[in-house]
Amino acid sequence: MSHPVGPNAEGLRRDALIERLALFSLTGPALLLVTVTMLLPVGWLFWLSFLNDAGAFSLEHYHRMLVQPSYGRAFRMTFEISFITTAICIVLGYPLAYVLSQLPRRAANICMIAVMLPFWTSLLVRTYAWLVLLQRQGVINSWGMKLGLWDTPLALVHNLNGTLIGMVHIMLPFLVLPVYASMRAIDKDYLKAAANLGASPTRAFWLVFLPLSLPGLLAGSLMVFILCLGFYVTPAVLGGGKITMVANRIATDIELFFNWGAASSLGVVLFILTGIILYVASRIVRLDRLLGGGGA
Amino acid sequence: MARDAALPITVRQLTKSYGTLRVLDAVDVDVQRGEFLTLLGPSGSGKTTLLMMLAGFVRPDCGSIRFGDREVIRLEPHKRDVGMVFQNYALFPHMDVAANIAFPLKLRGVSKAETAQRVEQALELVKLGGYGARRIDQLSGGQRQRIALARAIVFEPRILLMDEPLSALDKQLREHMQIELRQLHERLGMTTVYVTHDQREALTMSDRIAVIDQGRIRQIDTPKVIYERPSNRFVAEFIGESTFVTVDVRAGECTFQGIPLALASQPARDGSHHLMIRPERLTILEDATPAGVNVLPATVTAAIYQGDSVLVQASLPGGTMVSVRTIASGRMPSIGEHLRVGLKASETYLLPADESAA
Amino acid sequence: MSWLSRPATDTHITHGRRLWLYVLAGLILLFLMLPTLIVIPMSFSESQYLEFPPREWSLRWYRNYFNSTAWMQATVTSFKAGFLTMIVATLFGTMAAYGLHAARLRFSGLILGILLTPIIVPVILVGIGIFYVYVKIKLVNSLIGLVLAHTMLAIPIVMMVVSSALKSFDMNQERVARSLGASRIRAFFLVTLPQIRFSVISGAVLAFLTSFDEVIVSLFVSGGANSTLTRNMFNALRDQIDPTIAAISTLVVLLTSMLLAISQFLGNDQHR
Numbered sequence: 001m002s003h004p005v006g007p008n009a010e011g012l013r014r015d016a017l018i019e020r021l022a023l024f025s026l027t028g029p030a031l032l033l034v035t036v037t038m039l040l041p042v043g044w045l046f047w048l049s050f051l052n053d054a055g056a057f058s059l060e061h062y063h064r065m066l067v068q069p070s071y072g073r074a075f076r077m078t079f080e081i082s083f084i085t086t087a088i089c090i091v092l093g094y095p096l097a098y099v100l101s102q103l104p105r106r107a108a109n110i111c112m113i114a115v116m117l118p119f120w121t122s123l124l125v126r127t128y129a130w131l132v133l134l135q136r137q138g139v140i141n142s143w144g145m146k147l148g149l150w151d152t153p154l155a156l157v158h159n160l161n162g163t164l165i166g167m168v169h170i171m172l173p174f175l176v177l178p179v180y181a182s183m184r185a186i187d188k189d190y191l192k193a194a195a196n197l198g199a200s201p202t203r204a205f206w207l208v209f210l211p212l213s214l215p216g217l218l219a220g221s222l223m224v225f226i227l228c229l230g231f232y233v234t235p236a237v238l239g240g241g242k243i244t245m246v247a248n249r250i251a252t253d254i255e256l257f258f259n260w261g262a263a264s265s266l267g268v269v270l271f272i273l274t275g276i277i278l279y280v281a282s283r284i285v286r287l288d289r290l291l292g293g294g295g296a
Numbered sequence: 297m298a299r300d301a302a303l304p305i306t307v308r309q310l311t312k313s314y315g316t317l318r319v320l321d322a323v324d325v326d327v328q329r330g331e332f333l334t335l336l337g338p339s340g341s342g343k344t345t346l347l348m349m350l351a352g353f354v355r356p357d358c359g360s361i362r363f364g365d366r367e368v369i370r371l372e373p374h375k376r377d378v379g380m381v382f383q384n385y386a387l388f389p390h391m392d393v394a395a396n397i398a399f400p401l402k403l404r405g406v407s408k409a410e411t412a413q414r415v416e417q418a419l420e421l422v423k424l425g426g427y428g429a430r431r432i433d434q435l436s437g438g439q440r441q442r443i444a445l446a447r448a449i450v451f452e453p454r455i456l457l458m459d460e461p462l463s464a465l466d467k468q469l470r471e472h473m474q475i476e477l478r479q480l481h482e483r484l485g486m487t488t489v490y491v492t493h494d495q496r497e498a499l500t501m502s503d504r505i506a507v508i509d510q511g512r513i514r515q516i517d518t519p520k521v522i523y524e525r526p527s528n529r530f531v532a533e534f535i536g537e538s539t540f541v542t543v544d545v546r547a548g549e550c551t552f553q554g555i556p557l558a559l560a561s562q563p564a565r566d567g568s569h570h571l572m573i574r575p576e577r578l579t580i581l582e583d584a585t586p587a588g589v590n591v592l593p594a595t596v597t598a599a600i601y602q603g604d605s606v607l608v609q610a611s612l613p614g615g616t617m618v619s620v621r622t623i624a625s626g627r628m629p630s631i632g633e634h635l636r637v638g639l640k641a642s643e644t645y646l647l648p649a650d651e652s653a654a
Numbered sequence: 655m656s657w658l659s660r661p662a663t664d665t666h667i668t669h670g671r672r673l674w675l676y677v678l679a680g681l682i683l684l685f686l687m688l689p690t691l692i693v694i695p696m697s698f699s700e701s702q703y704l705e706f707p708p709r710e711w712s713l714r715w716y717r718n719y720f721n722s723t724a725w726m727q728a729t730v731t732s733f734k735a736g737f738l739t740m741i742v743a744t745l746f747g748t749m750a751a752y753g754l755h756a757a758r759l760r761f762s763g764l765i766l767g768i769l770l771t772p773i774i775v776p777v778i779l780v781g782i783g784i785f786y787v788y789v790k791i792k793l794v795n796s797l798i799g800l801v802l803a804h805t806m807l808a809i810p811i812v813m814m815v816v817s818s819a820l821k822s823f824d825m826n827q828e829r830v831a832r833s834l835g836a837s838r839i840r841a842f843f844l845v846t847l848p849q850i851r852f853s854v855i856s857g858a859v860l861a862f863l864t865s866f867d868e869v870i871v872s873l874f875v876s877g878g879a880n881s882t883l884t885r886n887m888f889n890a891l892r893d894q895i896d897p898t899i900a901a902i903s904t905l906v907v908l909l910t911s912m913l914l915a916i917s918q919f920l921g922n923d924q925h926r
Binding site for chain 2: 824829830834837844845
């Protein structure tokens with residue numbers, strides 16, 4: 001763009017620049033902090049993942065990931081658990097959001113407390129609560145046996161079951177919130193129009209309501225899946241050492257073996273996979289919707 | 297507030313582009329001391345941009361804006377001392393009416409006693425005395441409009457800017473407020489720049505109107521001149537209804553499809569011209585032809601009853617369609633009927649064909 | 655029951671035919687609430703073993719918690735970190751949200767992207783990365799290091815809350831304030847901030863909770879005298895199920911509910 005010439009053009013251009021710089025500088029502190037505590041460390045890990053023990057460039061950490069079956073298992077388990085958790089969240093979350101969206105606003109807001117309270121309750125507290133509920137002498141087993149539902153304690157925790165229950169419980173609000181929001185935004189006239197055009201209630205739901213709520217559902221599911229990939233606390237506590245997701249493997253590599261290269265390369269691969277999923281998904285759903293779903 | 301405290305505004309070569317789009321193209325405007333000038337144009341014409349530049353919210357690429365003798369183009373908005381009324385009023389919902397109006401006074405360090413007095417005066421001025429303790433959400437649209445105005449004038453700015461302040465009101469209230477705003481302006485004598493896309497509003501309120509299109513001022517003059525003697529076809533068609541028919545001028549004689557026409561003034565040169573025809577300037581002639589009236593034969597294509605008037609659409613020789621507005625009490629012409637349409641010689645207005653291009 | 659036969663929607667499905675759906679929704683809500691709530695009665699049990707309902711009531715585990723230097727120290731650390739994070743993250747996050755909103759810079763999208771990355775990057779990666787850097791610059795086990803890391807995690811949350819408030823705020827209000835004689839900064843404090851204050855407070859509460867509840871980064875970079883409550887709880891959970899944690903959990907749930915209630919209350923107050 002050529003610079004305009006005319007009275008005051010120079011001064012006005014300078015003023016515009018100064019204003020832009022001033023507003024930009026407001027983002028400075030946040031940007032600096034995120035750079036120092038996030039971009040720099042993660043970048044450093046990226047670098048480390050390409051160095052061998054002697055400090056020379058090498059792909060040995062990535063190579064080991066391919067040959068050592070335990071790494072492959074961690075990745076497979078991570079994706080399996082994330083997938084199952086997301087699926088259960090959809091099955092439970094969609095009907096719940098649907099019912100909430102049909103309620104009068106006041107009633108829905110009260111029910112929303114039940115969704116929001118766990119959302120903001122410490123993850124550790126909830127994980128602990130599940131441990132208490134699910135363990136061998138826990139509430140569920142002792143009540144189940146007292147009522148004669150089963151005779152020997154069920155293995156509900158320190159395994160895959162416990163991990164899944166805990167993760168679904170933590171992730172469910174992340175699905176319900178965006179789905180609920182997108183359902184609330186659906187104009188009821190569409191359904192009236194569908195009925196008017198001859199659709200049965202069931203068909204109106206499948207043909208009109210479901211497609212309109214789909215963006216929210218996709219955004220929510222994506223959020224759940226991506227957050228699941230990075231889970232650490234729940235599998236560590238409720239998995240009882242049997243469940244090793246990638247994040248747990250990373251922590252073990254650091255805590256037990258001080259193997260920065262191995263841990264970094266795992267983290268880098270996890271991060272890149274997350275990025276790819278996000279990128280592919282961003283072609284389908286708008287990402288700002290996803291971020292509007294809340295953070296944790 | 298005395299008229300001599302008002303400041304004239306001088307705008308020179310004001311230019312703004314977004315990328316390749318010229319929003320304002322070297323605009324020159326002079327607003328006289330105490331004048332009510334309206335910027336009128338279609339949406340996207342640049343009229344609001346020009347107003348925002350006067351207020352300091354949009355930074356031009358280059359140009360000069362002077363309030364009196366003072367160059368203000370690089371001055372920040374809060375140092376310009378102009379009152380501004382926004383389209384949506386932008387009243388502060390977290391303050392009551394009195395606090396809204398006191399806001400500019402508080403910023404200027406006016407004492408509490410004087411503030412209270414001036415707030416009440418301003419409320420009286422907009423006919424809302426005693427409303428100080430109301431909350432903003434308790435006010436109707438018209439009341440909000442008045443409070444916004446009171447807030448904009450309470451600190452006695454020497455220039456008042458208004459951006460379509462009446463567009464959110466219903467028609468009746470809008471017409472009432474037009475008159476009230478006009479009266480207020482006569483009393484206060486502030487130099488006022490007013491933006492609207494409503495031509496009737498512009499004609500009703502303004503000392504002068506600047507018609508803007510595509511970032512350029514097409515004509516700036518009094519409402520009467522703008523309406524009766526538009527300097528180009530864009531202005532003629534934007535303000536009021538008008539149709540143009542091509543007429544031929546040769547050796548001082550003007551003819552339309554071979555019919556000789558008497559004109560109010562002789563055109564300066566020969567050649568093709570456009571004759572401006574406004575529906576309310578045409579009459580339907582019954583029998584006798586009064587002196588000084590041009591007669592055109594026409595065929596009725598539609599007659600529409602509009603309550604206070606009847607709008608007749610008719611085709612002239614050569615096929616040009618014109619509209620004639622007549623009083624409703626007259627006879628309703630029927631479709632296909634042949635009529636004689638009269639146009640007073642004193643009310644004819646010609647645009648040279650080459651200048652009239654929009 | 656006439657309610658059952660009344661139409662539930664505009665498409666004339668009755669409540670009766672949807673009863674299964676309501677029951678299902680109720681059960682799911684129960685599933686969401688129950689674990690958080692069941693810890694409360696259990697924390698008042700006399701028994702070592704967590705049973706429900708408790709056979710004998712006592713405040714034993716609360717005494718245990720309040721009399722333990724380690725737990726107390728960790729609690730103080732968590733509160734300190736929470737408060738400092740809240741202050742810094744709210745300040746930085748609000749500034750950044752306003753800057754991006756007002757400026758409409760060409761790189762706004764990029765800057766926003768960078769500031770929101772902490773939501774997307776797996777926390778474990780951030781945790782070990784920060785640990786690695788902190789070891790080099792000797793910030794491990796320091797309160798400052800912990801607060802900086804938590805602030806980084808909280809900034810995106812503050813930004814999202816404040817940005818959405820700014821989106822629905824009418825910037826003409828700020829313009830009008832400036833035309834009436836307020837500088838840009840004064841206009842922000844006199845007109846904009848009072849109207850988005852509820853969101854700023856919500857952002858602050860969420861920033862506090864983000865820090866207070868954070869586990870993974872704390873696990874790596876806090877320690878010694880500056881161990882956080884979550885770090886100690888996590889380690890205790892891995893060893894054995896200590897009912898003291900039920901007492902702590904109850905207190906944490908109480909604190910969280912209180913904070914959310916306060917921010918909710920302020921919100922209603924504003925919208926009244």
